[in-house]
Amino acid sequence: MTADSETVTASVRTDRPAARPVVGGIAHELRATAVVWRREMIRFRHDRARVGVMLLQPLLFLFVMGTGLASIVDTGGEVAFTTFLFPGVMAMSVLFSAAFAGISLVWDREFGFLREMLVAPVSKFAIILGKCLGGATAATLQSLVLLALAGLVGVPYHPVLLLQLLGLLFIGAFLLTAVGVLLSARIKQLQAAMPTSQLIIMPMMFLSGALFPIANLPEWLAVLTRLNPLTYLVQPMRGAIFQRLDLPASAWAALDPSLTWFGWPVPAALQVLVAVAAALVVLVIAVATFDRTD
Amino acid sequence: MAGTAAVRVRGLTKRYGQVEAVRGIDLDVATGEMFGFLGPNGAGKTTTIKILCTLTQPTAGSATVAGHDVVAERAAVRSRIGLVFQEPTLDGYLTGEQNLRFHGELYGMPRPLLRRRIDEVLAMVGLADRRKDLVQTYSGGMRRRLEIARGLLHAPAVLFLDEPTIGLDPQTRTAIWEHIAALRKAQEITVFVTTHYMEEAEHCDRIAIIDNGQIKVIDTPEALRGGVGADRVQIRTDDDRAAIAQLRERFGVSAAMHEGMVTFAVPGGAEFVPRLFRELGVGIVTVTVTRPSLDDVFMAHTGRTIRDAEKGSNKGAPHPFQLAARRR
Numbered sequence: 095m096t097a098d099s100e101t102v103t104a105s106v107r108t109d110r111p112a113a114r115p116v117v118g119g120i121a122h123e124l125r126a127t128a129v130v131w132r133r134e135m136i137r138f139r140h141d142r143a144r145v146g147v148m149l150l151q152p153l154l155f156l157f158v159m160g161t162g163l164a165s166i167v168d169t170g171g172e173v174a175f176t177t178f179l180f181p182g183v184m185a186m187s188v189l190f191s192a193a194f195a196g197i198s199l200v201w202d203r204e205f206g207f208l209r210e211m212l213v214a215p216v217s218k219f220a221i222i223l224g225k226c227l228g229g230a231t232a233a234t235l236q237s238l239v240l241l242a243l244a245g246l247v248g249v250p251y252h253p254v255l256l257l258q259l260l261g262l263l264f265i266g267a268f269l270l271t272a273v274g275v276l277l278s279a280r281i282k283q284l285q286a287a288m289p290t291s292q293l294i295i296m297p298m299m300f301l302s303g304a305l306f307p308i309a310n311l312p313e314w315l316a317v318l319t320r321l322n323p324l325t326y327l328v329q330p331m332r333g334a335i336f337q338r339l340d341l342p343a344s345a346w347a348a349l350d351p352s353l354t355w356f357g358w359p360v361p362a363a364l365q366v367l368v369a370v371a372a373a374l375v376v377l378v379i380a381v382a383t384f385d386r387t388d
Numbered sequence: 389m390a391g392t393a394a395v396r397v398r399g400l401t402k403r404y405g406q407v408e409a410v411r412g413i414d415l416d417v418a419t420g421e422m423f424g425f426l427g428p429n430g431a432g433k434t435t436t437i438k439i440l441c442t443l444t445q446p447t448a449g450s451a452t453v454a455g456h457d458v459v460a461e462r463a464a465v466r467s468r469i470g471l472v473f474q475e476p477t478l479d480g481y482l483t484g485e486q487n488l489r490f491h492g493e494l495y496g497m498p499r500p501l502l503r504r505r506i507d508e509v510l511a512m513v514g515l516a517d518r519r520k521d522l523v524q525t526y527s528g529g530m531r532r533r534l535e536i537a538r539g540l541l542h543a544p545a546v547l548f549l550d551e552p553t554i555g556l557d558p559q560t561r562t563a564i565w566e567h568i569a570a571l572r573k574a575q576e577i578t579v580f581v582t583t584h585y586m587e588e589a590e591h592c593d594r595i596a597i598i599d600n601g602q603i604k605v606i607d608t609p610e611a612l613r614g615g616v617g618a619d620r621v622q623i624r625t626d627d628d629r630a631a632i633a634q635l636r637e638r639f640g641v642s643a644a645m646h647e648g649m650v651t652f653a654v655p656g657g658a659e660f661v662p663r664l665f666r667e668l669g670v671g672i673v674t675v676t677v678t679r680p681s682l683d684d685v686f687m688a689h690t691g692r693t694i695r696d697a698e699k700g701s702n703k704g705a706p707h708p709f710q711l712a713a714r715r716r
Contacts, residue, residue, distance in 0.1 A: 122496035129493035137481050206477035213441060214494035215466035 196274015
């Protein structure tokens with residue numbers, strides 16, 4: 095700092111003593127993250143219509159497709175196909191809204207608000223973390239409606255189970271919001287944003303075991319499911335539900351929710367750890383990719 | 389405040405590939421000054437502002453804002469500047485007050501101070517009664533005022549306004565300038581404004597005329613007009629061609645047809661008129677004498693009008709002030 099700059103700062107201080115903002119430090123960064131998160135919550139409240147529409151899709155999957163396919167899918171007789179499908183459909187709905195929350199940065203850019211955030215004296219990390227936490231929270235809150243319907247498909251309302259499911263959904267939602275943010279760092283056109291995000295989410299969804307068991311897949315498909323971070327959330331969700339169902343061995347064999355690496359059964363805790371790590375890696379890449387100057 | 393420059397720019401250059409948007413700019417803006425950056429679209433105004441606001445890095449040269457280097461001390465610069473961009477940057481789904489609160493939190497303002505400042509700036513721009521309404525219900529002028537309020541919220545040392553009145557109707561434009569004037573009375577602040585509206589540049593203490601990425605001249609509006617050294621005289625006559633010929637032969641003045649009138653530039657236009665009546669052998673129908681406008685200043689320094697520059701054309705009839713400037 096030169097002598098000149100000292101003078102300028104001093105003159106500003108005498109002019110309006112208390113007005114100089116406190117800049118820098120972890121507290122300031124956290125406040126920035128919190129306020130970006132809060133903005134997502136405010137917008138979520140305004141957006142009830144969209145939330146309603148987005149809930150329609152999983153309901154169709156669960157009750158129409160699930161019931162229709164149940165007649166040709168052999169689940170061993172003990173577990174309804176819709177019960178099997180429930181965690182997958184829930185993950186699907188949450189992940190779609192989470193990815194859209196992330197991709198909404200393209201709208202923020204289009205309407206200029208992104209610039210308001212990026213010129214602030216805070217780190218990109220604080221802003222993008224707030225965005226991801228906000229998108230993940232909104233998507234998880236949305237899933238509460240689906241979770242309320244658990245009883246209709248034979249999933250018990252056990253408080254620990256519900257918390258497990260919500261926790262796993264939150265991690266998945268965070269991961270997908272980060273994926274959406276990463277996409278929006280590169281995609282600048284509104285028209286391209288939606289199709290591109292679909293292009294990424296659909297295969298992630300199909301390869302996660304949300305719609306079919308992954309235990310007895312052909313080799314190439316099995317490898318792809320193991321490379322998909324979502325698998326490490328859908329499988330533990332299904333496992334948690336099945337544990338509460340008191341299933342006979344025949345049902346376990348048919349719908350096996352476990353996940354193996356070269357024949358080794360991966361513990362659920364490690365699976366969740368893999369998902370968390372994936373979410374953080376995507377977050378870091380998203381922050382690095384984001385161009386401050388756009 | 390003498391000696392402390394709020395903005396200090398040396399040899400600033402910005403190249404985008406082959407295109408040189410800014411070519412070696414030098415300027416100093418004193419603390420408390422209202423400084424205008426005048427030039428056609430594409431002259432390099434926005435690029436310069438972007439560099440000063442740390443949004444893009446210069447290819448060469450240096451700049452300090454509020455005493456801090458725009459490359460090396462970005463966070464320090466950011467916390468000391470307020471910004472109002474050409475394009476709107478508000479969230480329409482938030483209320484006016486929520487937009488301001490968001491800003492204050494991002495800038496790390498202490499909460500009690502933030503609450504007080506929100507009341508102050510909303511009152512200053514006359515939006516106190518609409519604070520709880522969603523911004524999407526605001527008119528264009530109200531949004532612009534809210535953005536100015538937001539730019540001031542954290543009490544910046546320098547406020548950058550990039551085309552603050554673009555896209556607004558004339559009445560709203562006047563209102564925006566009244567707000568800016570009131571603001572400067574209320575608190576000491578340096579204002580750096582870009583515009584391509586000549587009449588708006590008149591509000592500034594000093595103006596830099598920029599064209600093709602280079603500063604042509606920096607001075608007060610008054611001095612710039614004086615520097616042109618000539619008034620614009622327009623006459624309607626019985627025989628325009630003869631009048632032009634006689635003006636050249638008897639008065640040594642080169643005139644041309646502009647706006648359907650014989651138009652020329654002379655120093656002391658008002659004193660020239662009686663002589664004109666005495667000595668011009670052609671009947672005069674009407675006479676208009678105008679003091680040079682900033683349009684004329686721009687023309688004198690760049691050889692084209694700002695409208696020509698925006699159309700990207702250099703053609704058209706020679707303008708009297710271009711001739712005047714070349715003679716000097």
